[in-house]
Amino acid sequence: METVVRTIVVYLFILVGLRILGKREFGELSALDLVTLLLVPELVSQALTREDDSLTNAFVATATLFTLVFLTSALSHRFKRVEHFVNSKPTVLVARGQILVDNCNRERISAEEIVSEMHKNGIDEIEHVRWAILEVDGRISIVPDT
Numbered sequence: 001m002e003t004v005v006r007t008i009v010v011y012l013f014i015l016v017g018l019r020i021l022g023k024r025e026f027g028e029l030s031a032l033d034l035v036t037l038l039l040v041p042e043l044v045s046q047a048l049t050r051e052d053d054s055l056t057n058a059f060v061a062t063a064t065l066f067t068l069v070f071l072t073s074a075l076s077h078r079f080k081r082v083e084h085f086v087n088s089k090p091t092v093l094v095a096r097g098q099i100l101v102d103n104c105n106r107e108r109i110s111a112e113e114i115v116s117e118m119h120k121n122g123i124d125e126i127e128h129v130r131w132a133i134l135e136v137d138g139r140i141s142i143v144p145d146t
Helices: 002-021 023-027 031-048 056-078 080-086 101-107 111-120
Strands: 091-095 129-134 140-144
Touching: 002 031, 002 056, 031 056, 056 080, 091 101, 111 129, 111 140
Parallel strands: none
Antiparallel strands: 091 129, 129 140
16 A cells, blocks of 8 residues: 555656646657656656655655756756757758758658658648758658748
């Protein structure tokens, strides 16, 4: 029964922490967000399996992680240099119907991935794409040529 109680307490603590961070923090998973999410179970696992008798270490570690996520977000919002360091910039993959091979290679995006996104947007030929942009969240945005 103690494991159930510990799990409930840790769940509620993480729930409160995520609510304090806000929807934007985990709404779109960047690489940094994904790593953060993967760290949470590691930080609380010992408390849940009773290898650590107290929940204090799990709470301190998780609160520290959430604080770091919040500070990174706040600093990125306040200072452009920090934002450029933490977040990537969008990359143009197609310009006026021409695939920019160097950009695609640097981002490891294949022509097939671009074509797949074109088809999702109802475009059959690359010549009908004004811009294909790899967004910071990993999505490819297609702007059709009008």
